[in-house]
Amino acid sequence: MPPLLKIILRRALLGLLTLLLVSVVVFAATQALPSDTARAILGRDATPERLAALREQLNLNRPAVVQYGSWLGGVVTGDLGDSLVAKQPVTQLLSGRVKNSAVLVSLAALISIPLALVFGSLSGLLRDRGFDTAVSLGSLTLAALPEFVVGIILVLLFATQVFHLFPAVTLLNPNASIFGQLKMLVLPSMTLVLAVAPYIVRTLRASMIEVLESDYIQMARLKGMPERTVLGRHALPNAIVPAIQVIALNLAWLAGGVVVVEYLFNYPGIGSALMDAVSNRDLPVIQAITLLIAGLYVIFNLTADILTILVSPRLRTGLQ
Amino acid sequence: MSPGRSKGPQAVHGSGLELSEEVIGPGFENVSAPRAQGAKRRNEWVQLAHDAVHYRRTQVGLLLVFLVTVLALFGPLAAPYTPYEFTGLPYAGPGDGGLLGTDNLGRDVFSRVLNGGRSVLVLAFAATAIGGFLGVTMGLVAGYTRDAIDDLVMRVLDVVLAFPQIVLVLLFVSILGPRVWLIVLIVGLTHSPRIARVTRGATLEVRERDFIKAAEALGVSRVRIALGELLPTITSPLLVEFGLRLTYSIGLIAALSFLGFGLQPPAADWGLMINENRVGLIVQPYAVFVPVVLIAILTIGTNLVTDGMARAMIGIERDTGV
Numbered sequence: 216m217p218p219l220l221k222i223i224l225r226r227a228l229l230g231l232l233t234l235l236l237v238s239v240v241v242f243a244a245t246q247a248l249p250s251d252t253a254r255a256i257l258g259r260d261a262t263p264e265r266l267a268a269l270r271e272q273l274n275l276n277r278p279a280v281v282q283y284g285s286w287l288g289g290v291v292t293g294d295l296g297d298s299l300v301a302k303q304p305v306t307q308l309l310s311g312r313v314k315n316s317a318v319l320v321s322l323a324a325l326i327s328i329p330l331a332l333v334f335g336s337l338s339g340l341l342r343d344r345g346f347d348t349a350v351s352l353g354s355l356t357l358a359a360l361p362e363f364v365v366g367i368i369l370v371l372l373f374a375t376q377v378f379h380l381f382p383a384v385t386l387l388n389p390n391a392s393i394f395g396q397l398k399m400l401v402l403p404s405m406t407l408v409l410a411v412a413p414y415i416v417r418t419l420r421a422s423m424i425e426v427l428e429s430d431y432i433q434m435a436r437l438k439g440m441p442e443r444t445v446l447g448r449h450a451l452p453n454a455i456v457p458a459i460q461v462i463a464l465n466l467a468w469l470a471g472g473v474v475v476v477e478y479l480f481n482y483p484g485i486g487s488a489l490m491d492a493v494s495n496r497d498l499p500v501i502q503a504i505t506l507l508i509a510g511l512y513v514i515f516n517l518t519a520d521i522l523t524i525l526v527s528p529r530l531r532t533g534l535q
Numbered sequence: 536m537s538p539g540r541s542k543g544p545q546a547v548h549g550s551g552l553e554l555s556e557e558v559i560g561p562g563f564e565n566v567s568a569p570r571a572q573g574a575k576r577r578n579e580w581v582q583l584a585h586d587a588v589h590y591r592r593t594q595v596g597l598l599l600v601f602l603v604t605v606l607a608l609f610g611p612l613a614a615p616y617t618p619y620e621f622t623g624l625p626y627a628g629p630g631d632g633g634l635l636g637t638d639n640l641g642r643d644v645f646s647r648v649l650n651g652g653r654s655v656l657v658l659a660f661a662a663t664a665i666g667g668f669l670g671v672t673m674g675l676v677a678g679y680t681r682d683a684i685d686d687l688v689m690r691v692l693d694v695v696l697a698f699p700q701i702v703l704v705l706l707f708v709s710i711l712g713p714r715v716w717l718i719v720l721i722v723g724l725t726h727s728p729r730i731a732r733v734t735r736g737a738t739l740e741v742r743e744r745d746f747i748k749a750a751e752a753l754g755v756s757r758v759r760i761a762l763g764e765l766l767p768t769i770t771s772p773l774l775v776e777f778g779l780r781l782t783y784s785i786g787l788i789a790a791l792s793f794l795g796f797g798l799q800p801p802a803a804d805w806g807l808m809i810n811e812n813r814v815g816l817i818v819q820p821y822a823v824f825v826p827v828v829l830i831a832i833l834t835i836g837t838n839l840v841t842d843g844m845a846r847a848m849i850g851i852e853r854d855t856g857v
Contacts, residue, residue: 236694244706255710355592359838360831361786363793367809367827375817383816471699475790489702490794493709505706509697516697 223521230517237509238287241502246286247279256299256496269299273498290506296499300492305503309488311389313507316477316484318393320469322400323407328462330408331415335458336451338416339423351420354413362472366406366479373402385482403480410472411465418461423454456527463519467512580770586847587840593847596839603833607652614646618803626812626819635821639811644822650803652829655792659784662719666726666784667777673727674734675761679742689735692728700725700787705796713796722787726780733776737769744768771848778841782834789830805830 246252253269254261269275273296274282289296295305338350357365374383385399393400426432427450435445477486485504492500587593615633616622619642627637635644677688698706704721711717741747742765750760791797792806800807805826812822 233690233693233697236691237697240694240698241706245710248710252710255712352592355838355842356835359782359786359834361790361834363790363809364786364827364831364834367813367823368831370816371820371824376820468699471702474699474701474705475794478794489705493705494795496709498709501706501709505698505702508699508702512697512699 219524222524226517226520230513234510234513237513238290238506239283241506241509242283242286245498245502246273246275246282252498256498272297272299286502295503298492298497298500300495300497300500305499308500309485309503312483312485312488315387315393315482316470316473316486319400319403319407319477319482319484320466320473322404323411323469324466326404327408327412327465328415331412332419332455332458334412335416335419336423336454339420339427339454340446342424342427347420350416354416357409358413358417360410361475362406362410363475363479365409366402366476369402369406369409370479383480385480387483389483399482403476403482406476406479407469407472410476411469414465415458415461419454419458422457423450426450426454429453456523459523459526460519463515463522467515470508470511579767580774583771583774583844583847587843590843590846592839593843596836596841596843599832599836600840603652603829603836604656606649606829607656610649610652614643614649616643616646618642618647618650619801626815626822628819629821635825636819638808638819638822639815644808644819644825647803647808648805648825648829651805651808651826654798654802654804655785655789655806655830655833658715658719658797659781659788662722662784662788663726663777663781665720665723666730666780667773669723669727670730671734671766671773674731675738675765677731678735678738679757679761679765681742685735688731692731695725695728698725700783701790704787704791708796713799715798718788718791718797722784722791726784730773730776730780733772734769737772738765741765741768771844775841775845775848778837778844782837782841785830785834785837 252273253266253275257265257269274285286296293306297303298305298308301308334350334354338347341347370383372378373380381401382399383402385403387393387396387399432445432450435449436442473482473484474486474489476482477484478490481487485507488500489504491497492504588597621641622633622643623631623637623641625637625639625641627633627641629636633643633645635648638644638647673688673692677685695703700722703725704718707717707721708714747760747764750764751757755763788797789806792804793810795807795810798804798807800811808826809823812819816823
């Protein structure tokens with residue numbers, strides 16, 4: 216199918232272009248702003264020698280374009296520079312953190328997506344009944360709440376005030392497997408689930424209602440097809456398509472949402488690493504993490520676009 | 536928060552837009568009498584507000600927003616102490632340490648709560664206004680110029696969209712330092728692509744209408760058409776979008792204060808209070824709980840009002856009573 220391939224290739228190239236522009240923004244915000252980067256990092260009372268050494272390390276003496284080129288070259292070859300604080304390669308410093316965040320985000324995604332799909336489609340199916348009203352108001356309320364508010368309410372409920380079931384801060388033993396310490400992950404992942412699920416629920420409810428009102432569902436019902444087949448074979452698969460994009464956007468949001476949630480629970484992932492790096496002005500670490508998060512967004516988005524093209528017959532066959 | 540996290544504005548083409556065409560009538564008259572027709576079109580968002588208020592959820596939302604706003608704006612007048620004076624031992628409970636106890640340094644929590652809402656409200660509103668101005672401008676330009684500029688603007692906005700809003704703020708704060716104006720500006724900036732998309736979408740629908748064509752044929756300048764004809768026609772979706780962005784601004788500004796990048800100590804600010812007092816959560820929960828609840832009430836309130844407006848715009852019947 217060359218036309219389909221061509222469309223996918225075009226989307227991939229656009230994604231790559233966005234990724235490149237993203238790297239320009241990351242670089243510009245940290246190294247090319249009209250301020251003395253070296254002095255900002257070291258503070259007012261830095262000695263001229265230390266300033267000179269740092270400028271040398273970060274290539275700050277050369278033109279911005281050259282700096283960007285060598286930085287991007289490093290990124291492409293997997294060399295993200297050395298942390299200014301820990302004095303070790305950024306990749307080495309972050310590898311454990313990336314793994315921890317990946318576990319947390321995957322756990323949140325694995326729980327929230329099926330949960331939201333069930334609640335959303337049931338809510339659309341039982342439109343305007345008690346269940347639907349409760350789900351709609353619940354998701355509207357949760358969608359309004361900032362994630363740290365949700366997190367603190369969960370801590371008050373399940374860790375400190377009402378029940379004492381789960382720890383309020385994450386104290387992971389770095390020498391043991393993270394999967395043996397799942398109790399630590401309950402509250403952080405629950406916070407992320409409650410932050411993400413409402414949007415998927417609301418999208419699926421809306422698309423379910425739209426699908427159920429369509430002619431082909433009416434046709435299927437009129438010709439006497441069992442309700443279960445109508446819902447399982449016709450309604451649900453079509454209702455899920457618009458949700459793919461929203462799920463992808465929310466997965467991408469999770470990558471950024473972990474910043475606040477990890478800080479709140481003191482969870483050792485990339486979010487809390489970014490917070491530490493920002494307060495220490497650890498430039499190479501800031502660049503690496505922001506680039507990673509924005510890169511994930513572009514990739515999730517691209518995957519969702521391609522998936523949507525592949526699963527919707529109208530888009531797929533329209534190309535041929 | 537992520538760009539896909541806005542549901543309402545997708546259903547932009549609603550009764551509101553069709554209504555405006557009916558009201559406006561044939562294009563030529565309204566070009567020759569811009570004033571009269573402007574007054575008529577203003578009815579559109581008055582009508583939207585009027586319709587929205589009939590939903591129970593809008594009423595509840597308005598009440599919540601009103602309560603928190605009054606508390607934030609007039610609270611400082613009712614505070615028994617200044618937010619900075621020490622009134623007791625750190626983390627004293629309610630009773631011996633005032634109505635809500637004291638905070639991590641022994642300051643009166645009740646007085647700090649009453650003083651700490653103004654900053655959240657003002658900064659969030661400012662950020663939303665900046666985002667609205669930039670977004671509507673770019674959206675109108677992109678949607679109305681229809682050529683290469685449209686492509687360029689939308690491509691650049693895609694890049695801003697690739698950063699979660701809080702990450703972009705952290706990126707700029709890292710070297711320039713936590714300055715309040717910078718945070719407001721960047722939060723506004725991160726809103727603008729989302730608002731621009733909604734504006735552009737609505738503009739694309741309206742620009743083919745007869746009254747726009749008529750104005751173009753008469754040689755009215757494009758700027759005047761954009762501001763005088765297009766913009767007044769798409770106020771309903773923009774109003775809904777503004778409400779949504781205001782909700783997210785409150786959350787973002789509060790979250791940034793909570794992370795320690797908003798107002799700096801010793802300022803009284805709800806987000807900062809949560810950060811300062813969470814170590815003492817077990818002994819003195821009120822210093823955290825009360826600001827958290829107030830932020831929650833405010834965002835739930837703005838979201839309920841926004842949802843009411845979105846429902847009024849797309850004309851969902853009020854058969855469930857909520």
